[in-house]
Amino acid sequence: MAGRICRDARTARHPPGRGCGRGALFLDLADPRPGAATLSAGWLAIVGLGPGAARMLTPEVTEAIGQASDVIGYIPYVARVAPRAGLTLHPSDNRVEIDRAGHALRLAAAGGRVVVVSSGDPGVFAMAAAVFEALEAGPDHWRDLDIRVLPGITAMLAASAAAGAPLGHDFCAINLSDNLKPWDVIERRIALAAAADFAIAFYNPRSRARPDGLDRAFAVLRETCDDARPVLFARAVTTPEQRLRIVPLPQARGEMADMRTMVIIGSSRTRLIDRAAGPLLYTPRSIS
Template sequence: MSAGWLAISGLGPGGGALVTPEVTDALAQATDVIGYIPYVARVAPRPGLTLHPSDNRVELDRATHALRLAAQGARVVVVSSGDPGVFAMAAAVFEALEAGPPAWGLLDIRVLPGITAMLAASARAGAPLGHDFCAINLSDNLKPWSLVERRIRLAAEADFAIAFYNPRSRARPDDLDRAFAVLRDACADRRPVLFARAVTTPEEVLRIVPLPDARGDMADMRTMVIVGSSRTRLIDRPGAPILYTPRSAP
């Protein structure tokens, strides 16, 4: 069995204070860090550490590279933003593991959780995820848009609060507007929509608008979009309002 190990780690939503001690310890022991370019850039270089940044959409190549290095005895940390198990690298590593040689199954592989964007955004605004909710990745790179649309419609009909990941990009400028159109068709009310950009960083901006006024160009790929349920409420007060969903439903 290789003496190497692989830690699939979440760096949290952006602020250094929200990186867990467990992840910090793994990075301190690592010989190699692998991940998407902006996430690897959050790891400080040091002697004995090799950084392996790579472009987006090469998750399986990245995962395979990590497994090979660990099998050769390296101490490897694969980094994701937020939590590695939420639309991130943990699933990609296990896909590569399942397709790889049997010897990889003997590796020491750990998933180290992080604070994901929907939880950080929810905390910044109050508690919009205080009752039942779901998370939907709006990217249709790995699934058809028809499936995305069906899940949005069913979530709206079930009256979940919805956290939208990957809401909008240069390659997908219209997906969030399409999602809002589905929601308006499924629930004709003024439930609040939270746009939380770059939470926990100096560039953080929070904006809350009613669903009829929500537009896709209010978000980019650094934005977490949370659509409240019919029960989600806004408490006006001096300064920033509080957005929350009561714990009970009639």
């Protein structure tokens, strides 16, 4: 793990504030809230930082980070936490999740007040499952640790709210990354979701390593879905770079998305309301 999980922000290859590009959002949490209850020594909190804007952070996540001795996570997420005295930042690459989880558990077992950060919600395609996987495979004494999961606002909910309510009826979420599962599993799940007429939220739709995955997903959808099916591209939701675009399925292209984009495909009942202030996308709650 040498050179991958950094022990201190001052020695990290990507110190806080770098590696996130312009417009990085910092959470200045130098002081816990006055009067906040202090958590016991030697604990681990797995937290969600929300979709992007600092204002979307929950109070309990703010409190946990304010009390932490160590913050661990993927480089861009750790960079959203401002350094302060008494806090060690441990940024690491996005392909070392289990190593990162074990590192967090070892620090907590040694008495550290450890926060593992994820974007969005830690239980949705994020670090909570990785920590529990490491916990299950690790030494028995790890199971006695004070471990908690603190939820955050996940990207699909923020994107849905920004556009209206496209997830207003039954929906599902599918991660298009094939790093941890084969593409044929992804393709089968997309086909089944389309056949069941779910609204579908695509996480991790496109990356440099997977430039064609989203187009392949659209091809699967076109085998079942009608041409009027709306597709929402919601990029960098809640940040100053937020961009929303709604197109019918035949016009949807993979190049319209990147890793900061949430893609939501409406169901057959999803509707678009045109208005001067911008369209609203929603799925009715009733089926008659």
